[in-house]
Amino acid sequence: MRKNLLTFPNKKCCRTNSWARCFMPLPDLWKSSPDQLKDKQVQQLIAFAGGGRLLDDSPCSTEFRSFLGSVSSASLLTYADQCLEQSFQDSGLALQDIVNEIGARLGAHITNGRYRGTVKHTGFDGLWVFPSGHAIVAEVKTTDTYRIDLNTIANYRRALINKEVVAEAKSSMLLVVGRxxxxxxxxxxxxxxxxxxxxxxxxxxLARLASIKEEVEDPSIVQRIHNILIPHEFTRLDAIADILFSAAEDIRQEDGAGSTIEETKSVPLVKDGRKFIPVAFQEACVQRVQSNLGSSFVRQSRTGYVSADKLVALSCSASKEHNPDTSPNYWFAFHPHQRAFLKEHSQSYVALGCGSSERLLLIPFSEFETWLDGMGTTANDTRMYWHITIFRKGNSYILRRSKGEEPIDLTRFVLPT
Incomplete structure (x- = not known):
C-alpha cells in the first residue's frame, strides 16, 4: 500500500469510497484538489508522492517533478526557501528539482541529473539547453560553507563533451547557490x-530572472536573459543595462497598445481627478479556460501559457471595455511571436477577456490564424502586430477587420458562465 495519504474534509476517496483518506498520485491531487495542497510545506508534498522518498528513478521523484511543472513560479520560490530555511530529509535533492524547474521556466530544455552519482552515470544536477543551442551544466548547492571542488563540476561537463552530448564551444557551467x-x-x-x-x-x-521572463513578450529580450547565465566579460555593463531597459520598454509599449498590461497592473491610475486601480482579471480568465479544457496551465510569458503536460498552448489577453454606454468594444494586439508560440503546439487557443473574466472568448488557434490576413496591422522599425477589434451588441460579439473584409461573428466562442 502507498504510504502517502492526504486528508480531504467532507470528501470521499475516489478509489475506496471511504471518507477522509485518499490515495492518489501527487499531480492528480493537484489537478483535482489544488486548494488541498497550496499551503502544504515542500516536505509534506514529497511525503504525498510515491513512496515518500526522493530516490533516482523512483515514483516519488517522477510525481514530485511533475507536480513542480504544474505550479506557479512564485510557488517554486516558496518551496526553494523552505528547502533552504528548514533542514529536512532530502531538502537538497528537492532544491535540485526545484532549480531545474526554474531553468525550464526560463525556456531551457531540461535533463534532470542524478541525486546521487554512480560509476555508470555522470553526476551533474541538471543539463539545461537553451533555444540558441548553448548548454549549461547546472550544479545546485544549498550553502558554500564547505569548499566546492570545481574540478568535479568541470569533469561533468568534460564527460558530456566527450560523449558528444554538448559542444565545448557552446557549453558552460552554472553554480546555483542558496545563499x-x-x-x-x-x-x-x-x-x-x-x-x-x-x-x-x-x-x-534565478527565480527573479524567470519572473522577468514571464512578464515580457519579445523573444529577443528572453534571449538576453538567457545570456546572463552564460560566461561573459562584464567589465562593460551595457548588456545588463540593455536587458533592464528592453524589459521596461516592452511593458510600456504593450501598455500603450492597450493590451493586457492596462488590465493587470496594480499601480493606481488617475481618472477624472480620482485614483483607481484597474481590475486584474487575466488570471481569472486563465482559471476559466483551465476549467473548460480540463488542463492546468503554467505561465511562459505575459500572455503565453502551456499545459503542465506541454500538449496545449494558450495565448490569453485582456482588454478593458471602451465606450460601454454607446458601443462597447475591446481592443487587443496580437504579435508574430505569439503566433509562432501557438504554432509550436498541435492544440492551441486564443483567449480574449472582454471587459471582465465573465465575458471570455476561447477560439481555437487553427481557426483564428485564418483571420489574420484580413486584420489591420501596425508596423515600425522595432515591432509589428495585428489589431483585434471586437464589438459587442447585447450577447453578440463581432470581430471587425480591415476595410473590405467581412466581419466575423465570434458569439459561438463565448465561454458559458
Whole structure:
C-alpha cells in the first residue's frame, strides 16, 4: 500500500469510497484538489508522492517533478526557501528539482541529473539547453560553507563533451547557490582555471530572472536573459543595462497598445481627478479556460501559457471595455511571436477577456490564424502586430477587420458562465 495519504474534509476517496483518506498520485491531487495542497510545506508534498522518498528513478521523484511543472513560479520560490530555511530529509535533492524547474521556466530544455552519482552515470544536477543551442551544466548547492571542488563540476561537463552530448564551444557551467553571501566561492572561481567557463547565481536571483521572463513578450529580450547565465566579460555593463531597459520598454509599449498590461497592473491610475486601480482579471480568465479544457496551465510569458503536460498552448489577453454606454468594444494586439508560440503546439487557443473574466472568448488557434490576413496591422522599425477589434451588441460579439473584409461573428466562442 502507498504510504502517502492526504486528508480531504467532507470528501470521499475516489478509489475506496471511504471518507477522509485518499490515495492518489501527487499531480492528480493537484489537478483535482489544488486548494488541498497550496499551503502544504515542500516536505509534506514529497511525503504525498510515491513512496515518500526522493530516490533516482523512483515514483516519488517522477510525481514530485511533475507536480513542480504544474505550479506557479512564485510557488517554486516558496518551496526553494523552505528547502533552504528548514533542514529536512532530502531538502537538497528537492532544491535540485526545484532549480531545474526554474531553468525550464526560463525556456531551457531540461535533463534532470542524478541525486546521487554512480560509476555508470555522470553526476551533474541538471543539463539545461537553451533555444540558441548553448548548454549549461547546472550544479545546485544549498550553502558554500564547505569548499566546492570545481574540478568535479568541470569533469561533468568534460564527460558530456566527450560523449558528444554538448559542444565545448557552446557549453558552460552554472553554480546555483542558496545563499546570497558567496564571496568566498566567487574568489575561488576567479582564482581557478575554470573562471571563463563557470558562473554563479543565487536561487533567488534565478527565480527573479524567470519572473522577468514571464512578464515580457519579445523573444529577443528572453534571449538576453538567457545570456546572463552564460560566461561573459562584464567589465562593460551595457548588456545588463540593455536587458533592464528592453524589459521596461516592452511593458510600456504593450501598455500603450492597450493590451493586457492596462488590465493587470496594480499601480493606481488617475481618472477624472480620482485614483483607481484597474481590475486584474487575466488570471481569472486563465482559471476559466483551465476549467473548460480540463488542463492546468503554467505561465511562459505575459500572455503565453502551456499545459503542465506541454500538449496545449494558450495565448490569453485582456482588454478593458471602451465606450460601454454607446458601443462597447475591446481592443487587443496580437504579435508574430505569439503566433509562432501557438504554432509550436498541435492544440492551441486564443483567449480574449472582454471587459471582465465573465465575458471570455476561447477560439481555437487553427481557426483564428485564418483571420489574420484580413486584420489591420501596425508596423515600425522595432515591432509589428495585428489589431483585434471586437464589438459587442447585447450577447453578440463581432470581430471587425480591415476595410473590405467581412466581419466575423465570434458569439459561438463565448465561454458559458
Amino acid at each position: 546570497q553571501d558567496t564571496g568566498d566561492l566567487e574568489a575561488q572561481i576567479r582564482g581557478s582555471r575554470h573562471a571563463w567557463d563557470i558562473r554563479i547565481i543565487s536561487v533567488d536571483a
